[in-house]
Amino acid sequence: MFDEDISTPIVQLNDSILRNNQVQLFIKREDLTNRFISGNKYRKLKYNFIEARNRSCKTLLTFGGAFSNHIHAVAYAGSKFDFKTIGIIRGEESLPLNPTLSDANSYGMKLHYISRVKYREKYEESFIEKLETEFGKFYLIPEGGSNSLAVKGCTEIIKDVSVSFDHVCCACGTGGTIAGIISDLDGKHKIWGFPALKNGEFLMKDIKRLIFDYCNGAFNNWELITAYHFGGYAKYDYDLIQFINRFKIKHDIQLDPIYTGKLFYGIYDMIKNGFFKPGEKILAIHTGGIQGIRGFNKRFGNLIK
Numbered sequence: 663m664f665d666e667d668i669s670t671p672i673v674q675l676n677d678s679i680l681r682n683n684q685v686q687l688f689i690k691r692e693d694l695t696n697r698f699i700s701g702n703k704y705r706k707l708k709y710n711f712i713e714a715r716n717r718s719c720k721t722l723l724t725f726g727g728a729f730s731n732h733i734h735a736v737a738y739a740g741s742k743f744d745f746k747t748i749g750i751i752r753g754e755e756s757l758p759l760n761p762t763l764s765d766a767n768s769y770g771m772k773l774h775y776i777s778r779v780k781y782r783e784k785y786e787e788s789f790i791e792k793l794e795t796e797f798g799k800f801y802l803i804p805e806g807g808s809n810s811l812a813v814k815g816c817t818e819i820i821k822d823v824s825v826s827f828d829h830v831c832c833a834c835g836t837g838g839t840i841a842g843i844i845s846d847l848d849g850k851h852k853i854w855g856f857p858a859l860k861n862g863e864f865l866m867k868d869i870k871r872l873i874f875d876y877c878n879g880a881f882n883n884w885e886l887i888t889a890y891h892f893g894g895y896a897k898y899d900y901d902l903i904q905f906i907n908r909f910k911i912k913h914d915i916q917l918d919p920i921y922t923g924k925l926f927y928g929i930y931d932m933i934k935n936g937f938f939k940p941g942e943k944i945l946a947i948h949t950g951g952i953q954g955i956r957g958f959n960k961r962f963g964n965l966i967k
């Protein structure tokens with residue numbers, strides 16, 4: 663099963679913007695957790711897979727969009743650890759399959775498409791019952807993997823960080839990852855979440871609930887920075903693309919255009935605007951997502967070099 667303790671490296675970035683503003687920026691390289699189970703998805707799936715095995719469930723069912731890192735990770739982990747997997751995909755089937763779904767399919771995931779309208783009602787009891795009639799008994803992993811067991815897994819993300827820091831910055835989709843980090847830090851430091859979706863404020867209550875469900879606690883040392891969604895999920899502009907491509911050349915670290923590119927763009931913008939004080943240390947989480955670049959490039963024309 664998932665290795666008990668994986669450790670990922672920390673690297674410190676060095677460039678003139680950081681020097682001029684006298685801040686230090688460290689990256690937790692969660693993108694290096696596993697080549698096929700992308701970044702934070704490794705953390706989010708670990709205890710769900712262990713739970714499914716303990717319940718003797720042989721089939722996992724989950725939800726996601728056509729470019730979902732989560733779908734990709736569940737499909738791969740399922741094939742590796744001998745689970746059948748079913749992916750309920752939002753929207754119409756489009757052939758040929760994009761790289762994410764094509765991989766998922768080749769890992770043995772059964773892809774089942776539902777309309778966007780139906781997708782919104784995916785957690786309704788009657789719909790789940792229908793799925794059970796069609797597919798038999800399964801262990802359900804919610805969209806993006808975010809449940810209490812995912813939060814538990816994400817409390818392990820910065821456990822092995824040995825450098826000191828004042829701020830943690832993390833990209834948000836469904837909020838499970840940051841909920842784990844906030845729970846782990848137990849009121850210490852300041853945590854900033856960067857939603858990749860438009861109108862990310864709605865995540866406040868989701869993150870609070872995820873934290874409460876996990877540890878019965880509530881914390882106020884975290885906030886959302888909602889200014890860097892670039893128009894919404896999978897939306898971008900050429901500034902963002904240029905930032906990602908230059909970042910790669912400068913630091914030899916690949917960012918993805920959906921989550922981590924927006925995160926680092928935001929952090930650098932905030933540094934330039936004097937948001938962080940001289941002498942402060944920022945820890946940014948690279949949550950992975952690199953598999954999504956192939957599909958993004960196919961769709962929008964080889965933007966990410």
Ligand SMILES: *Cc1c(COP(=O)(O)O)cnc(C)c1O
Nearest residue numbers: 835836837838839921949950951
């Ligand atoms: C899924 C994903 C996220 C979002 O994680 P949540 O726990 O849903 O907030 C962030 N970054 C990357 C690269 C992801 O794949």
